[in-house]
Amino acid sequence: MRPKNIVLGVIGFDCHSVGNKILESFFTEAGFKVHNLGVMVSQEEFINAAIETNSKAIMVSSLYGHGEIDCAGLRERCIEKGLDDILLYVGGNLVVGKTPFAEVEEKFLKMGYDRVFGPDCSLEHVAELLHQDLLSREEKED
Amino acid sequence: MSEAAVICVDIGSTWTKGAIFRRDEDRFSLVKRASVTTTTDHLPDAFYAVLEQLSTSHGEDGRAPLYFSSSAKGGLRVAVVGLVPEMSLHIARLAAFSAGARVVASFPYRLGRASIAEIESSQPDILLLCGGTDGGNERYVTENAQVIAASNFGGTIVYAGNNLATDAVADALANRKLVVCENLMPEYGKLNTEPVRNAIRTVFLDSIVTGKGLSEIVARFGVSPVPTPLAVFNLVQAMGEHLEDWQNFALIDLGGATTDFYSFSEAWFPESDAIIKGIIEPKVKRTVEGDLGMRISAESTFISGGDYLRTALGDEGVLSLQDYVHRLLQNPAHLPTDPKEIEFDRQLAGACIHHAMLRHAGTVEEVFTTKGPVLVQAGKDLRRIDKIVGTGGYLAACARNQQSVSIGDQMPEAAEKVPLVPQSFSYFADRDYLLPFIGCLAKDFPKQAALTAVDCLVQSGDQVQIPSPTLCKGGHFL
Numbered sequence: 153m154r155p156k157n158i159v160l161g162v163i164g165f166d167c168h169s170v171g172n173k174i175l176e177s178f179f180t181e182a183g184f185k186v187h188n189l190g191v192m193v194s195q196e197e198f199i200n201a202a203i204e205t206n207s208k209a210i211m212v213s214s215l216y217g218h219g220e221i222d223c224a225g226l227r228e229r230c231i232e233k234g235l236d237d238i239l240l241y242v243g244g245n246l247v248v249g250k251t252p253f254a255e256v257e258e259k260f261l262k263m264g265y266d267r268v269f270g271p272d273c274s275l276e277h278v279a280e281l282l283h284q285d286l287l288s289r290e291e292k293e294d
Numbered sequence: 295m296s297e298a299a300v301i302c303v304d305i306g307s308t309w310t311k312g313a314i315f316r317r318d319e320d321r322f323s324l325v326k327r328a329s330v331t332t333t334t335d336h337l338p339d340a341f342y343a344v345l346e347q348l349s350t351s352h353g354e355d356g357r358a359p360l361y362f363s364s365s366a367k368g369g370l371r372v373a374v375v376g377l378v379p380e381m382s383l384h385i386a387r388l389a390a391f392s393a394g395a396r397v398v399a400s401f402p403y404r405l406g407r408a409s410i411a412e413i414e415s416s417q418p419d420i421l422l423l424c425g426g427t428d429g430g431n432e433r434y435v436t437e438n439a440q441v442i443a444a445s446n447f448g449g450t451i452v453y454a455g456n457n458l459a460t461d462a463v464a465d466a467l468a469n470r471k472l473v474v475c476e477n478l479m480p481e482y483g484k485l486n487t488e489p490v491r492n493a494i495r496t497v498f499l500d501s502i503v504t505g506k507g508l509s510e511i512v513a514r515f516g517v518s519p520v521p522t523p524l525a526v527f528n529l530v531q532a533m534g535e536h537l538e539d540w541q542n543f544a545l546i547d548l549g550g551a552t553t554d555f556y557s558f559s560e561a562w563f564p565e566s567d568a569i570i571k572g573i574i575e576p577k578v579k580r581t582v583e584g585d586l587g588m589r590i591s592a593e594s595t596f597i598s599g600g601d602y603l604r605t606a607l608g609d610e611g612v613l614s615l616q617d618y619v620h621r622l623l624q625n626p627a628h629l630p631t632d633p634k635e636i637e638f639d640r641q642l643a644g645a646c647i648h649h650a651m652l653r654h655a656g657t658v659e660e661v662f663t664t665k666g667p668v669l670v671q672a673g674k675d676l677r678r679i680d681k682i683v684g685t686g687g688y689l690a691a692c693a694r695n696q697q698s699v700s701i702g703d704q705m706p707e708a709a710e711k712v713p714l715v716p717q718s719f720s721y722f723a724d725r726d727y728l729l730p731f732i733g734c735l736a737k738d739f740p741k742q743a744a745l746t747a748v749d750c751l752v753q754s755g756d757q758v759q760i761p762s763p764t765l766c767k768g769g770h771f772l
Contacts, residue, residue: 154458155429165663185429187482192569192663192670200378205430205482216664 156286157207159198161189164222168215171244175213175275195226199233205252208286209239212265217248220259227264237292239285241278243269299325302731303344304522305364305508308332310340312348313731314358321745324728332366338510359733360515365505365522370498373418374400375442377425377434377455380572382479386424386454389478389487391580393494394524395420396552404434405441414446420494421447423463426456428480435459439466450497454478454490456506473497483573495524523547523554523580523731526685531578532740533747540748543681544654544716545729546647546701548689550589550626553650556580560650561656561674568658570668575674576607581654586646588639588688592619599645606641606700615641636697643688644700651676657711657751671714679716682758683751685724693723693752701758717761722751 158179160170169191176188189197198210210230212274214222223242228237242265246256257268267281300322303312311329315322333339341362372395376383379402390397398416401409413421421442425435436457439619442451443466451470453463457477464472476489499518503509506517520528526547533540538719540558547554559747561575562568585594595621596603604612618638621626630636684692684699697736701721728750736743 157430161351165661165668167663167665167668187427189482192571192661192668197571200381201482203431204378204381205427205431206427206432 156183156204157184157185157187158209158211158282159187159189159201159205159207160211160213161193161198161201162191162213162215163193163195163198164214164216164218165192165213166216166218166222167191168213171215172213178275179211179279179282182283184209184279184282195222195229198226199230199235201231202235202238205231207238208289209241209282212242213244214242214246215244215271217245219244219246223227223260223265224263235291239267239282239289240265241267241269241282243271243273243278247269299358299734301345301348301358302734303341303360303362304525304727304730304734305337305341305362305366305519306332306522307334307366307368310337310366311731312344313728314348315492315731315735315746317742320432321742321749322732322739323746323749324726327726332367337364337366337507338514341511360517361738362511362517362519363522363525363730363734364506366520367469368417369523370395370420370494370496370502370521371398371416371418372396372420372422373398373413373416374422375405375413375424375438376400376402377431378402381483382425382455385478385485385487385573386422386490388485388576388579388581389454389490390422390494391485391523391582392500392527392576392578393491394521394527395494396582396584405438410441410445410447413442417449418447419449419505420497421449421451422490422494422708423451423453424478424490425757426459426477427482428457428477430456430458430482432459432462434458436462436466438583439463443467443470450501452490452493452497454493471501485573487576495520504745520734520737522730522733523582524755525730525736526554527556527578527580527733528740529729529733529743530556530558530580530748531573534578534738535743536741536744537748540681540744543679544651544679544684544719545683546650546689548643548646549587550687550688551584551587551591553583553586554580555583555650555654557654557674557679557698559674559676559679561677562671563678566669566671566675568671568675571670571672575656579654579674581650583646583650583653586650588642588646589622589628592622592626592642595619595642595645598649599642602645602648603641606644612728613637624673639688640692640700643692647701651715652713656714658714659711673714675714676716677714680719681722682716682719683722683724683729685727685729687727690724690727691756693725696754698755699723718757720753721755722753722758724750725752726750729770 260268298317313327330343372390374386376386394536475493542559545556658671
């Protein structure tokens with residue numbers, strides 16, 4: 153059986169590593185083959201890893217407030233590299249200040265991310281959505 | 295000849311050389327050496343001539359054991375097809391180099407017509423196909439296998455990619471010579487190069503040896519050759535593993551056509567305070583620069599080393615060097631005749647070594663994060679290297695003639711990405727050019743070979759200091 157490959161990492165010059173380790177073990181438990189790139193991951197590294205591992209989803213974390221700059225353009229870059237249908241999930245403290253989450257979500261959805269999560273989301277919920285989204289991609293492919 | 299002797303022969307593209315060593319308790323010592331011009335149309339002729347010159351009874355009657363290496367007829371030529379350039383393709387190149395190969399072509403992603411044409415015309419002995427982690431990408435290797443199946447490439451394909459794609463690759467290449475081994479990157483970013491090295495060695499022995507006309511020697515003496523660079527690689531490994539003082543060193547084999555750079559040192563030191571990006575490179579690493587060399591590659595050295603040579607010689611000096619390089623192309627066997635030409639050779643060698651070292655070494659850069667400045671390393675950290683060995687005809691001759699050698703003493707003062715080159719080291723020359731022979735012994739007698747190698751080396755010059763380029767962002771540098 154083919155593993156459910158996903159790529160995980162903290163984008164930009166962000167060194168927050170604790171949450172990243174938690175996500176790795178959580179998603180592994182939840183049945184995914186997690187390719188964890190750790191902290192300070194560039195867009196290029198996410199994409200290279202997704203190509204080699206045939207991952208159908210890239211899980212981007214950002215905790216230091218520069219998420220908007222770091223995350224912009226990832227979707228376009230994926231398309232450039234032939235990852236046309238890859239799922240892009242993003243979560244964390246995506247912007248500095250007290251912007252309402254709905255605005256943040258809208259901003260990142262516009263950037264081409266499929267799902268956007270705040271700092272207090274339930275991981276079970278994320279895993280469930282990820283399973284569903286991957287399933288519907290597979291059905292679409294078949 | 296008594297039982298305590300061994301014979302080593304190295305068949306090069308120009309010279310076939312041999313040596314007899316006496317085997318003492320813990321090391322070997324040179325008894326006699328010989329060399330003749332390589333007989334390209336029938337390699338065994340020169341081989342026999344060398345044995346004759348050594349005037350000894352040899353392996354045939356079971357007395358002195360025989361070891362031999364070969365780099366004749368283009369050496370071991372490998373084309374590499376991988377997926378992502380920085381990942382599977384990079385690992386595949388490292389694996390091929392460490393098996394003693396020359397990488398004649400390498401391509402990432404999908405093979406197009408132009409790439410296939412280049413593979414066909416570069417005539418590799420082996421095509422190393424890889425890509426995808428185990429359970430990862432299958433599409434590229436499968437499609438590339440189909441394209442290769444439709445090509446005129448006639449050598450052996452070694453497949454070392456995603457294990458889930460093995461069947462599809464094998465089906466596509468059903469009518470080709472195919473060897474399947476373990477994935478060289480089973481997990482993302484993790485190296486697994488031993489199985490590929492073994493596969494390449496097996497293919498070399500099974501088919502390439504015959505193609506290069508060496509099977510006659512194998513049949514007659516019952517011994518198999520190693521590619522010469524693999525002999526040197528094995529020696530570097532043996533020295534690092536068996537000698538206390540040689541825990542961090544590099545070896546430069548400067549030839550007429552290529553410059554080979556070997557290093558024995560951990561690639562990354564966690565206490566250096568740098569975060570590593572990309573793969574952690576192997577402790578024993580070899581790179582080969584096909585555009586850097588003293589004679590056949592003199593022109594490409596002149597081009598690649600342009601800035602280095604201009605700084606060293608000035609604009610006028612570079613113009614007369616250019617004339618010299620043109621003359622070398624007409625006559626690659628030329629030896630310098632006056633002090634000016636000696637200086638030109640010195641600078642060409644400096645350019646080769648400088649660039650081979652920079653390409654072998656990794657880099658570090660400082661980036662600013664919310665937690666302060668952080669050092670980010672990519673590639674191999676060579677800063678702990680405290681000894682550099684020079685071998686090859688030119689560097690050996692320099693040592694014999696007591697000519698100074700220029701080794702990497704010209705570095706950029708400041709850079710965004712600082713090269714992780716050695717900072718302070720002693721230079722040792724293989725004055726009598728014996729290391730390839732000793733390398734042949736390194737597999738069977740690692741410790742003795744390592745001790746013998748050190749006996750042959752001559753320390754020359756003072757401690758070399760490479761002024762460490764400072765990070766232009768003004769940060770700390772460990």
